[in-house]
Structure formats: C-alpha cells, structure tokens
Amino acid sequence: MKNKRGLYIGRFQPYHNGHQSVLERISRQVDEIIIGIGSAQLSHDVNNPFTAGERVMMITRSLEGLSCRYYVIPIEDLQRNALWVAHVTSMAPPFQRVFSSNPLVMQLFSECGIKVESPDMYERDSHSGTEIRKRMLSGGDWQKLVPHAVADVIEEIGGVERLCRISGTD
16 A cells, blocks of 8 residues: 655765666555755765756656656755754655665654654665765766666766866865
8 A cells, every 4th residue: 555755865965776676666666756865965076976957857857757756845954953854844845754874864863753764775886876986086987877867967067077077286
C-alpha cells in the first residue's frame, strides 16, 4: 500500500545514476516525491560546483518518465541541526516519510517522530558525487555514472570546465 508523499533529500553534486535508482524505487512506494536539494546556497566550489538551479535542471530532465508526481525544492542550510527539520518542513509540501541513508538526516527526522527509511544504495563505491567530481577533474569517464540528461546539462553549463577552473590555485 502506498503512502501519500515521501521526502528524499541530497546535495546532488551532481545528480547521478545512484540517485536515479533510489528515486525509481521510492516512486513505487509513494504517490508523490519531494526531492529536497540540500545545501542549495552552495555553488562554485570543488565540493559543490553546481547551483541549485542547475541541479533542478539535472533532476527534472532525468525524471521526465518517472511514474509518480514529484516536486523539486531547493533547501538552504541553517547550520543549526536542532532547527533543521522544522526548516525543511516549512519549505516543503507536507510529507509522511523520509528516505535517506545519511545518519544525521535519519537521526534528526526520527527525533521529530517522522518515519525514516534507508533505501539500499546503488553501487555506492562508484556512484557518489565525490567520485564523479574526481573523474571530471582527472579527465576520467564520469558520463557513464550519470543519466544522459545530466551529462547534457553539465555540457550545456560548461560544468567540467568550471570545476577544473575552481579547483586550481593562483
């Protein structure tokens, strides 16, 4: 039996096939998904090279064929964990479940009485933003780790070139 609405939150720097796999599985468990873009205020640094708007493009273009309705909500950091869940719930449509494997996210939502499920991760060793950014910087094969739509967005915005420039020194 499906629950009404679930929340899945991540930085998506960049959105990759692991995220896609998790969201496809979540879509079979809920009627609607809220996708929270965490650390939305961060961009143009080595760990967070993409803007919230660019991450929205990556996600929405990748999920065009998803079988359930979804909302993509940028969520800025507060740097106050005790208030973070209230901040997220104030920015998002109401939801009944949270899907996350991040220990802090799981703890904070659990403390607030919200049901949390930890979905199995998809090939976590290679499908991580850190690994993808590392491959971008070294000229490695990163495109196979992201949906085609994400590779197209990264090309459109000059994302690899941006990452290489901002990782340099003066």
